[in-house]
Amino acid sequence: xxxxxxxxxxxxxxxxxxxxxxxxxxxxxxxxxxxxxxxxxxxxxxxxxxxxxxxxxxxxxxxxxxxxxxxxxxxxxxxxxxxxxxxxxxxxxxxxxxxxxxxxxxxxxxxxxxxxxxxxxxxxxxxxx
Numbered sequence: 001x002x003x004x005x006x007x008x009x010x011x012x013x014x015x016x017x018x019x020x021x022x023x024x025x026x027x028x029x030x031x032x033x034x035x036x037x038x039x040x041x042x043x044x045x046x047x048x049x050x051x052x053x054x055x056x057x058x059x060x061x062x063x064x065x066x067x068x069x070x071x072x073x074x075x076x077x078x079x080x081x082x083x084x085x086x087x088x089x090x091x092x093x094x095x096x097x098x099x100x101x102x103x104x105x106x107x108x109x110x111x112x113x114x115x116x117x118x119x120x121x122x123x124x125x126x127x128x129x
Contacts, residue, residue, distance in 0.1 A: 024093055026060040027082065031090050036069055036079035065089055 029045040030037060043053035057080060060066040065086035071077040082090065105113060 023056070023060040023063050023065050024089070026056050026080075027065060027086055027090050027093070030066065030080060030082050030086070036081040038071075038077055038079060042080065060086070 025046055026042055029042050032045070033041065039053050039057050040050065042057055043050050046053060046056070048056070057066065061068060063085075065083055066080050067083050068078040069081055071079050105116075108116070
């Protein structure tokens, strides 16, 4: 599992598709949320402190991948949302990940792929969360 984690880190996958890693981490959080989120939510999702999350978000904003929006419910907060460029980067990341997995499974039969998916799903669902 450690080897998988090291080889398939967000930064390694980002390098496969030419995207900067830190920005991709923020994009992953925003995509998973499906709605605008705060810097605090990014920090929690990435298990980093608030200053680190702020730097990651600032880099994503500077890169034009994320925009800040005023929170209509609380004017003191800013919400983060993907830009069109951010959504395109997420799409490229998905394609790169799919290509990496397809390459790793080249030569596997459909039955082997199905069994792997079944067992991996069972494993992930059994993890404490």
